Amino acid sequence: MGKTIAEKILARASGHRDVVPGTYVEVTTPCPTVIAPHSAMDKGAGLIQEWGTTVFDPTRIKIVDGHYGATASHDAAENRRVMREWTHVMKIPAENIYDLGRQGIENMVAVEHCWPLPGECYFQGVNGHISTAGALGAFASALSYATAAYLLTGKTWVKVPRSLKIIVRGELPAGTCPRDVSEHVLGLLGPSGAVGMMLEWTGPYIDRLDMDGRFSICSQALFTGAWTAIMNPDAKTIEYVKAHTTAPFEPLKSDPDAEYARVVDVDVSHLEPQMVPPPKRHVVRSVRELEGVPINRGFIGSDANAWISDLRLAARILRGRKISRDVILNVTPGTVTILKQALDEGLIRAFVDAECVVPTPNEGMEWGANTPLARGDVCIATGQTNYPGRMGSNDAEIYLANPATVAASCLEGKIVDPRKYL
């Protein structure tokens, strides 16, 4: 009987011939891991120091300062200091440290460097949106509370997931982008549609999609109750990996007769820009149902939509125009590499001319660490979540949307269908 890519990777990583969904195994990986100053100590890194012991392999630990940017809040300075001290004690090599000015959102920096490899597990001590790395054909998971244990031993346990296969067909209409595909599927599956599962994204639409779009779609797995996402590596994946790393790798793919918990077929040819109104994450609507809602804050960024293709889409709408006088729009490129490319393409100039705020690459506004919201603010954002308090005040509202919808809505000071600008 055939196996899914997830089962094959876990078999390799656990040293078993094969693995059974629902059982528990211990796994290792040759890939490095990433930790970040905003969360590493919470996740126990300090214990290693306290116990007077050390990490399993300092050369395989990368530090990426991706959540704060230049913020003065959230104990950024102190957490940075503590992390720096920790890296000295643990003898993390200097070239493994991606400090402010050299970095970006952790999940995006990781895939830019191809630290996750096709056919392997990949773990990070940052957050569950590392599902982004599934687009490289890796089994990607956050470690969360187990971070320090992984740093100590280089091992972690997993419960082998069943897989849910999504087949995506059709061409996306103008004004919609890969994020709308994943929001649409979230709406179809519901918050409990894939509990504990691996989302395996396939189909002609995925085959034609560029890597930015694949990363963006994979970043949002957990809102369906799924654990993470993955795509079977193809020529495009291999080309990307070889262009970004010299590390050896051996890709794995699902067998044609692999068993899935469910198979979902989706046609995106008539998709409309999607939105998620506050306060629940799993209620997905078309932009047409929410047009006219006044907004005064906007955000384009986060590991869902801080890729160069997202910035290009936003710039198409904002170029030559200015946002509404009542609006503050924060556009944050995801990494230093993307920022440089955006500068070369004139996108940053377009944003600044449109009177946007353009911070240094980081997750920032997504979790209230840059340009936070105050009581009464209504924000339209490409962030990952919208629960009360996420971006600042508990009494602010967050509407999630694609970058085109955010840009167009900030021009008018209310939610608008971006297609009229494209």
Place this chain on the structure above:
Amino acid sequence: MPRRLRGKAWVFRGILDVDWEICPYSLVRDLKRKGPLTYEGLGRYCMTNVDPVFPQKVQKGDFIVAEENMGYGHDHDHACMSIRGAGVGAVLCESAAPYFLRNSIDHGLPVLEIPGISATVRQGDELEVDLEQGTVTNLTGAVLTFSPFPDFILEILDAGGLYPLHKQRLDAARDRHARNRRPTTA
């Protein structure tokens, strides 16, 4: 931690989000400003968005019984810390969100996925859970079974969590090393 648990069932319905129903994210952010998070500190707010007096009512060793997708949302472990801090002995659910499952076990809180549990247990039922045998006995008579955890997971739960287990092993290794270096009496 004992492998046989006994307590009262506290039944909750619907989606229980780690950042809202179980323990609000904004509250955790505010608590962090006052110092490091503790089980007890978070336990005071366990499920208060659903039942404001749950932490006062729940007795040590009682169970939370939930439906599917228990612990939905981000990989934020303050939720399972809050449940453990409130004194809950184990969580029984139809299915668990994957990061909630990982974090709970690593924090020494058993989370058992038992299809059918939410239909057969009512609020206030006395339950006995056997982690080794894989049974939940409702003292009204019904018995449900579940796949027991493998030994290496039970070891984490026995120790009270991943870090107590690793500390035990580290200390044992150091003791052995120290004994080996001591000169023997001839």
